[in-house]
Each structure stands twice: as structure tokens, then as C-alpha cells.
Amino acid sequence: xxxTILTSAIVIFGCAASLHAQADPLPSWNDxxxxxxxxxxxxKVTKEGSPDFVxxxxxxxxxxxxxxxxxxxxMYFQLAFVLDRIKAMAGEHPEWxxxxxxxxxxxxxxxxxxxxxxxxxMEMMAVTHAGMTTDxxxxxxxxxxxxxxxxxxxxxxxxxxxxxxxxxxxxLRASGFKTFIVSGGGVEFMRAFAEETYGIPPEQxxxxxxxxxxxxxxxxxxVLIKEPKIEFIDDGPGKPVxxxxxxxxxxxxxFGNSDGDLQMLxxxxxxxxxxFGLIVHHTDDQREVAYDRKSHIGKLDKxxxxxxxxxxxxxxxxxxxxxxxxxx
Amino acid sequence: xxxTILTSAIVIFGCAASLHAQADPLPSWNDxxxxxxxxxxxxKVTKEGSPDFVxxxxxxxxxxxxxxxxxxxxMYFQLAFVLDRIKAMAGEHPEWxxxxxxxxxxxxxxxxxxxxxxxxxMEMMAVTHAGMTTDxxxxxxxxxxxxxxxxxxxxxxxxxxxxxxxxxxxxLRASGFKTFIVSGGGVEFMRAFAEETYGIPPEQxxxxxxxxxxxxxxxxxxVLIKEPKIEFIDDGPGKPVxxxxxxxxxxxxxFGNSDGDLQMLxxxxxxxxxxFGLIVHHTDDQREVAYDRKSHIGKLDKxxxxxxxxxxxxxxxxxxxxxxxxxx
Numbered sequence: 140x141x142x143t144i145l146t147s148a149i150v151i152f153g154c155a156a157s158l159h160a161q162a163d164p165l166p167s168w169n170d171x172x173x174x175x176x177x178x179x180x181x182x183k184v185t186k187e188g189s190p191d192f193v194x195x196x197x198x199x200x201x202x203x204x205x206x207x208x209x210x211x212x213x214m215y216f217q218l219a220f221v222l223d224r225i226k227a228m229a230g231e232h233p234e235w236x237x238x239x240x241x242x243x244x245x246x247x248x249x250x251x252x253x254x255x256x257x258x259x260x261m262e263m264m265a266v267t268h269a270g271m272t273t274d275x276x277x278x279x280x281x282x283x284x285x286x287x288x289x290x291x292x293x294x295x296x297x298x299x300x301x302x303x304x305x306x307x308x309x310x311l312r313a314s315g316f317k318t319f320i321v322s323g324g325g326v327e328f329m330r331a332f333a334e335e336t337y338g339i340p341p342e343q344x345x346x347x348x349x350x351x352x353x354x355x356x357x358x359x360x361x362v363l364i365k366e367p368k369i370e371f372i373d374d375g376p377g378k379p380v381x382x383x384x385x386x387x388x389x390x391x392x393x394f395g396n397s398d399g400d401l402q403m404l405x406x407x408x409x410x411x412x413x414x415f416g417l418i419v420h421h422t423d424d425q426r427e428v429a430y431d432r433k434s435h436i437g438k439l440d441k442x443x444x445x446x447x448x449x450x451x452x453x454x455x456x457x458x459x460x461x462x463x464x465x466x467x
Numbered sequence: 468x469x470x471t472i473l474t475s476a477i478v479i480f481g482c483a484a485s486l487h488a489q490a491d492p493l494p495s496w497n498d499x500x501x502x503x504x505x506x507x508x509x510x511k512v513t514k515e516g517s518p519d520f521v522x523x524x525x526x527x528x529x530x531x532x533x534x535x536x537x538x539x540x541x542m543y544f545q546l547a548f549v550l551d552r553i554k555a556m557a558g559e560h561p562e563w564x565x566x567x568x569x570x571x572x573x574x575x576x577x578x579x580x581x582x583x584x585x586x587x588x589m590e591m592m593a594v595t596h597a598g599m600t601t602d603x604x605x606x607x608x609x610x611x612x613x614x615x616x617x618x619x620x621x622x623x624x625x626x627x628x629x630x631x632x633x634x635x636x637x638x639l640r641a642s643g644f645k646t647f648i649v650s651g652g653g654v655e656f657m658r659a660f661a662e663e664t665y666g667i668p669p670e671q672x673x674x675x676x677x678x679x680x681x682x683x684x685x686x687x688x689x690v691l692i693k694e695p696k697i698e699f700i701d702d703g704p705g706k707p708v709x710x711x712x713x714x715x716x717x718x719x720x721x722f723g724n725s726d727g728d729l730q731m732l733x734x735x736x737x738x739x740x741x742x743f744g745l746i747v748h749h750t751d752d753q754r755e756v757a758y759d760r761k762s763h764i765g766k767l768d769k770x771x772x773x774x775x776x777x778x779x780x781x782x783x784x785x786x787x788x789x790x791x792x793x794x795x
Binding site: 317 | 524527601645647654655658662668669670671672676679680681688689691704705707708711712713714715716730733734737
């Protein structure tokens with residue numbers, strides 16, 4: 140083949156590849172009902188002149204994080220961060236060897252550490268999430284994300300994200316949507332990695348939060364100090380409240396996976412005009428973890444019952460996703 | 468002149484006009500120190516390869532609203548809204564004729580209405596801002612903005628905005644900035660007009676807020692109800708807290724006009740890298756109102772003292788602004 144033909148072939152192949160990419164923005168989704176529902180909805184709300192057309196400014200899509208964008212098994216990743224931080228900080232706290240729940244954490248006995256219930260969890264949250272500046276907390280999360288690895292999937296936690304959902308995020312943004320995370324997870328925890336992981340900037344991450352206080356430090360520099368007090372729980376009925384507080388308008392698409400997302404799905408899909416609700420159903424016990432109505436984490440029961448009545452799309456992960464995670 | 472020459476002249480004139488527009492993004496500013504400071508700062512943070520270059524995602528600019536983007540005299544516009552709403556609602560509340568602070572409002576005696584202090588103000592806020600859905604509240608603000616007129620400037624309240632500041636907002640956005648409002652005003656009040664007035668979408672408006680509750684209404688539809696309880700005061704030290712809560716990163720530019728903006732200016736301008744703080748100083752008693760250290764509204768005292776030491780730009784409205792308001 141002479142050089143000119145080779146060049147032409149490359150150009151043609153390049154065009155074909157680009158055409159194909161344009162034709163299928165969701166390559167990790169099998170051609171099932173969920174993929175069709177997403178594509179059809181986006182097509183109708185973005186087509187000017189269509190009765191369902193929605194102006195770009197109103198194209199707000201909200202995503203739960205744990206179990207919807209990234210894995211939440213065998214424990215919420217933020218809890219893994221808490222346990223790892225306690226181990227990392229133990230050198231400065233010799234007293235923890237004798238004090239619960241820290242003693243159990245240091246022995247690697249998570250079950251006993253959690254046996255103390257809310258009080259113990261709040262103590263662990265206080266030492267790992269408060270009593271420091273917002274900048275210092277962020278640095279601790281960034282360091283953890285770079286070094287910790289998921290025990291089962293043997294990859295960094297922020298690579299335990301769902302490849303098909305990354306494609307949905309990118310597809311929506313390319314279609315003029317603004318994508319937001321609306322999660323029960325800690326807002327400052329998520330903001331430390333959301334931009335790099337999901338392409339979602341901090342100002343589009345909504346989550347639970349603790350009280351933060353403005354202070355002048357010893358050098359006369361203003362700092363924000365995280366206090367060990369809950370300010371807002373962005374879960375269940377808190378999600379529509381958080382959406383109103385942070386976004387100030389009703390989304391037209393909502394993506395969740397558990398009963399904690401029920402009210403967000405209800406609120407989003409009962410607005411006027413075209414609306415879309417989707418539930419990621421964890422049906423794949425080979426590539427991930429299969430769980431729903433009886434799970435302690437990410438319980439999906441009422442929302443699954445309501446999905447049919449309200450016309451929400453329910454994704455069968457096992458059968459509708461070609462891949463679960465990105466290549467390592 | 469033949470047609471060809473005419474066409475050429477139009478093209479040349481068009482190009483020249485467009486060059487001129489490009490050369491001066493702030494046409495309502497005189498060539499004074501403030502205009503130069505804004506242009507110089509934006510030039511250096513947007514020039515790739517410059518030691519002061521800031522990536523677009525980090526180009527966050529925050530603006531106070533009352534007294535910085537729009538007028539705040541002779542009273543905060545939100546208070547004018549409260550008084551107008553009470554008059555509009557009085558037909559359904561015959562008891563208000565006998566009950567303070569409503570009786571004074573209905574007589575047009577604002578001074579007496581406010582004499583009851585915080586308790587009276589909270590009562591007026593409760594009836595005009597709570598006990599209704601977020602949608603109903605928004606509708607009441609939109610209606611007011613469309614019909615009410617400022618007593619002195621005889622134009623709608625959202626035309627009592629500062630033309631030079633509208634130009635700064637547009638210029639920053641054209642330079643890759645995201646512009647946010649960070650105001651002591653009510654967040655849901657501002658969001659009802661901020662997009663149309665300033666080109667700032669609801670999700671980029673931060674303000675004071677009341678508690679909002681998620682409920683199912685009688686038709687089984689989810690609604691958000693505004694309650695008569697303060698949730699957050701976005702003023703003074705609350706401004707950096709609000710910035711952290713809603714934006715999640717430190718802005719590089721802050722614009723204010725009063726001591727309520729002091730901590731926002733301190734927090735913004737003490738971050739690492741290039742930083743910019745600006746104070747609008749109300750010096751024009753002809754075209755607007757001259758006030759600073761002794762004003763009850765928008766008092767500017769400590770922040771004015773700190774401006775010189777911290778290198779903040781202080782705008783002399785009278786001498787630096789060619790126009791104050793947009794043409795009607």
C-alpha cells in the first residue's frame with residue numbers, strides 16, 4: 140500500500156470510528172430497555188421544536204453516589220476511609236489501644252467497632268472528619284484515594300466506579316445537561332475526588348455535612364474549621380431539600396439505587412414536562428454484588444415497588460451492562 | 468458612494484466596532500485605577516504560561532448582591548417586597564388592621580412597623596416567606612419584580628442594578644469565570660430573578676435561608692414547604708462558611724461593599740496564588756446615594772480600613788462609573 144492510500148485509510152477509519160462513537164454514546168450498555176429509555180429521553184428533551192424540548196439551563200440531572208456511581212459494598216467507602224484514617228492516626232493516640240471503638244478498629248475487628256452503634260460511629264467521625272481545617276481534611280482524603288485499594292476489586296476506590304454510569308454522565312453533559320451528585324455521603328469527602336473521578340466540580344456535589352466555623356488562625360489568616368456536629372443529612376426526604384437548597388430548581392432526571400433515593404426520584408419525576416427516573420438494580424453477583432430488599436447497605440425495597448407504578452427505568456446490571464468497572 | 472464601497476465601509480466599520488468592543492469590555496467604567504486593576508488581574512490569570520495563570524475550573528468570582536450588584540437604599544429591596552406583600556395579602560387578613568407590626572405597614576408607617584425590632588421583622592418574614600410551597604413563594608417574587616417600582620429611581624427593582632457591575636459579570640464569564648452571588652439576602656428571593664437579571668443561574672446563588680420540609684400534599688404529590696425558622700445567615704463570617712458549603716473551593720475574586728463582606732474578602736484574598744478583592748464605595752449622592760461608615764444599611768467601616776492594608780481595589784462610584792444604572 141503506498142503512503143497516500145494508507146493516509147486515506149487512516150482518515151476514513153478515523154471518521155468511521157468517530158461516526159460510530161457519535162452513534163453510540165453508551166458503548167458499555169447492551170441494547171436493552173434501559174439504554175433505549177435513556178437515549179429516547181435525551182433525544183426528545185434536546186430536540187428543538189419538540190413538545191418535550193427543555194432549555195439547556197433546565198437540564199439538571201442528579202445522581203446518587205454510593206451504589207449508583209460507585210460501589211458501596213462490602214461497606215460504604217467513606218467508612219473504609221474512616222477505618223484507614225484511624226489506623227494511620229493511631230501512632231499519635233496511644234490511648235486508642237484501650238478505648239472502644241478505636242481498639243477494635245486497630246485489631247481489624249470492624250464488627251465490634253460498629254457494635255457501639257451511633258455513638259461509636261460519631262466518635263470515629265469526629266476524630267477523622269473534625270477538629271481540623273477544611274483544607275487539611277481534603278488533603279487526607281486525596282492521600283487516601285491515591286493509596287488505598289478496595290479489598291475485593293483490588294483497585295483504588297475511585298476506580299470502583301461504574302463504567303456505564305460514567306458514560307451516562309459524559310453523554311448528558313455533551314447533551315447540554317448539568318450533572319450533580321446528590322448523596323448521603325459527606326460533601327467534603329466526595330468533593331475531594333469528584334472532579335477527577337466523575338468530571339463533576341465541587342459546586343455540583345451535594346451531600347451530608349457537619350458544621351464549619353470561620354476563624355482567624357494564630358498567623359491572622361482566615362481558616363474554616365470542621366466541627367464534630369452534624370449540620371445536614373442529605374438522605375431520604377433530605378435529598379429534595381438538598382436539591383432545593385443547592386440547585387434551586389427541580390431536576391428533570393434522577394438516578395439512584397436505594398430507598399434513600401425514593402423521595403429524590405418522586406420529587407424529580409412529578410414535576411411538569413418530561414421527566415426521567417432510573418434505579419440501578421444490583422443483580423450481578425459475579426462481577427459485583429447482588430443485593431436489594433434485604434441488604435443492610437443500599438436497601439432497595441419501597442423504591443423498587445414504586446418504580447413500575449411511576450414508570451421509572453430499572454437497570455438490570457447483570458444483563459444490561461457489558462462492563463461494570465473501567466479497565467484498571 | 469457605490470454599493471461595493473458602501474458594503475466595504477460597513478464591513479470595515481463592523482470590524483472596527485467589534486475590535487473596539489473587544490478592546491473595552493467595561494465601557495461604563497472610566498479609565499481609572501479600578502478598571503485597570505480588574506483588567507490587569509483578569510489578563511494575568513487567563514494568560515497561559517503566565518506565573519499567575521489559573522485554570523478555568525478554579526476561576527470562581529463571588530459577588531455580594533445588596534449594594535454591590537443592585538441598590539440597597541432607601542431600604543433592602545427584600546424588605547420592600549415584604550411590605551408590598553403584606554399590603555397585597557391584607558384582604559385575607561382583616562385582623563392585621565389591629566395588629567402590629569402589620570397595622571403600621573398598612574398605614575404606610577414603616578418606621579413604626581420596624582420599631583418592634585427582630586420579633587416584628589420575623590413575624591413579617593413568616594407571613595410573606597413561609598407557610599407555602601417553594602413554588603408559590605417563587606411565583607410571588609416573580610410577580611412583584613414584574614410590577615413593583617423603586618420609589619426614587621422609578622423603575623423596576625431589578626433595573627436598579629449597576630451597569631458597570633453587569634459588565635464585570637459578563638466580562639468575567641467571557642474570560643472563563645463562574646460567577647456566584649454570595650449575599651445576606653434570602654436565597655429563594657434572589658433566585659427568582661437572578662438568572663434573568665444577572666445571567667446567574669439558581670445553583671450559583673448563595674444566600675440566607677429558612678428551613679424547608681419535604682411533604683406529600685393531599686394529591687399525593689411531593690412538595691417543599693417553607694417553614695418560619697431561620698436555617699442559615701449568609702452574612703459576615705457566614706459568607707466564607709456559605710462559600711465552602713455551596714462552592715467547595717476558595718474563590719479568586721470577591722466583590723463587596725460593606726462590612727458584611729469583610730470575611731468573604733479576607734477569605735478570598737488570603738488564598739495562595741493571584742487574588743483580587745474589590746469594594747464598591749457609594750460616593751455618588753447625585754446619581755445614587757452616598758454612604759459608608761455611619762450608614763444603617765450597608766455600613767462600610769472596618770472593611771474600608773482593611774482595604775488599603777490588604778491591597779483591595781476601592782471603587783469610587785462617582786468618579787469611576789460613567790453610568791450607574793442601565794438605560795431604562
